[in-house]
Amino acid sequence: MITSSAPGKIFLFGEHAVVYGKTAIACAIDLRAHVTVEEAPSIQMKGPGGSIDLNPRKHPYIYSVVERFKDLTDVTGVNIDIHSDIPVGSGLGSSAAVTIATIKALDAYYGTNLSLEDIAHMGHQVESEVQGRASPTDTFVSTFGGMVQIPDRKKLGFYDMLIVIGNTGKFSSTRKIVSNVAALKERHPAVIGQIMDTISAISETGIEFIQEGDFHTVGELMNINQGLLDSIGVGSKELSELVYASRKAGALGSKITGAGGGGCMIALCEHKNLSRVAHAIKRAGGDSFICRTTHAGVRIE
Ligand code: PMV
Numbered sequence: 001m002i003t004s005s006a007p008g009k010i011f012l013f014g015e016h017a018v019v020y021g022k023t024a025i026a027c028a029i030d031l032r033a034h035v036t037v038e039e040a041p042s043i044q045m046k047g048p049g050g051s052i053d054l055n056p057r058k059h060p061y062i063y064s065v066v067e068r069f070k071d072l073t074d075v076t077g078v079n080i081d082i083h084s085d086i087p088v089g090s091g092l093g094s095s096a097a098v099t100i101a102t103i104k105a106l107d108a109y110y111g112t113n114l115s116l117e118d119i120a121h122m123g124h125q126v127e128s129e130v131q132g133r134a135s136p137t138d139t140f141v142s143t144f145g146g147m148v149q150i151p152d153r154k155k156l157g158f159y160d161m162l163i164v165i166g167n168t169g170k171f172s173s174t175r176k177i178v179s180n181v182a183a184l185k186e187r188h189p190a191v192i193g194q195i196m197d198t199i200s201a202i203s204e205t206g207i208e209f210i211q212e213g214d215f216h217t218v219g220e221l222m223n224i225n226q227g228l229l230d231s232i233g234v235g236s237k238e239l240s241e242l243v244y245a246s247r248k249a250g251a252l253g254s255k256i257t258g259a260g261g262g263g264c265m266i267a268l269c270e271h272k273n274l275s276r277v278a279h280a281i282k283r284a285g286g287d288s289f290i291c292r293t294t295h296a297g298v299r300i301e
Contacts (some may be wrong), residue, residue: 001038002108006101006298007031008086009093009141010163010257010266012210012218014203016181016232018137018150020193022200025207026137026155028145029163030294033084033097034301035105040079049085051079061099064126065106075109080105087287089260090167091174095130096138099123104298119143119298131173145297149207158295159210161218162269164251165289166242166281177259181232182189195228202228219253219268226255234260240287249273249280 014024026282041065045053045059056063062080069075080102086094100123105224107114114122132194147156185192202225209217226243229235239256246254246267254267265286269277274290281288 001036002105003034003036003301004101004104004108004298005032005034005301006097006104006142007093007145007294007296008033008097010165010264012147012266013206013221014150014199015256015258015260016178016229016234017196017199017203018135019178019181020185020196021151022196023203024137024150025147025203025210026141026150027140027147027161027260028292028297029092029165029291030296031085031092031165031289031291033082033086033101035093035098035101036081037078037109038081042077042081043075044077046079046081054080060130061095061126062102064098064129065102065122067256068122068126069106069110069112072112075110078106078109078245083103087167087264087289089171090169091263092165092174093142095139095176096123096127096142099126100139100142100298104300108300116143116297141297143298146295147210147293149203149229156207157211159205159213159293161215161293162271162274163291163293164267164277164281165244165257165291166246166265166267166271166286167288168236168238168242168262168264168286170236170238172259172262174259177234177261181204181234184233192232195232198280199225199228215252215268215270219251222253222255222266222268223247226253229256229260236261238262238285239265240263241284242281245280245284246277247278
């Protein structure tokens with residue numbers, strides 16, 4: 001029996017701008033997906049009502065992973081059991097974490113010796129196949145962990161940051177929001193182009209202050225980034241309510257993470273304010289989770 005785990009991710013800065021080749025900073029968080037595999041008579045998924053055979057419609061990510069392993073090795077019967085701390089469909093990279101943890105568990109089980117690069121690459125292929133369009137960021141961060149500058153995928157040092165995640169519980173389609181932003185940029189190329197450049201500058205400045213451990217300034221930059229995300233139309237009333245509630249409760253800074261429109265926001269906090277901020281987000285109508293950044297990418301448990 002083998003168990004692996006892989007982390008979810010947040011964007012500290014730069015989502016949307018990264019679509020236009022600008023700089024963003026993504027970071028792994030200590031909410032993880034766990035995958036356990038053990039010998040079974042067929043390829044099965046464990047569910048609440050017992051195990052059922054792997055099904056491409058019910059388990060598209062796992063099915064696609066298993067199909068790829070069939071090209072690498074003799075795939076024998078295996079039972080796959082998934083437990084994830086990461087809320088689904090909220091921009092925290094839950095499908096990437098499940099995909100990456102499954103690849104790692106099967107790699108260890110079948111002895112295929114995949115490198116981290118191989119794992120991230122296969123994960124991105126799986127996400128692209130299932131979702132149509134997938135950014136490689138989620139699978140990269142989930143595989144390697146830590147803080148990553150994108151689009152160059154440069155691993156930055158590790159910095160321990162305390163984050164409260166607020167989830168609006170509202171589903172939003174990344175594809176639709178990215179295409180709305182593209183349409184806005186087409187209507188106002190000079191204006192939106194400059195906003196993207198400014199977001200990129202925020203990411204680059206943010207890296208310096210993260211490295212100095214000056215989280216007050218990092219928070220201030222997150223607030224500026226949030227204003228610009230609002231200006232390109234990816235905010236929502238619910239997200240703003242959580243953002244302002246977290247700031248009022250003492251967060252150093254807060255912003256949307258990911259595509260926006262719904263999904264989640266993040267609040268950077270000092271230890272003394274963590275639970276106050278988490279409660280304030282709940283009172284403002286969100287679900288909240290306290291977490292921290294992590295250097296730990298995919299691993300065998
Ligand atoms: O909502 P998420 O976590 O899939 O993030 C989307 C981030 C964007 O910058 C809007 C798109 C991308 O591919 O990077």
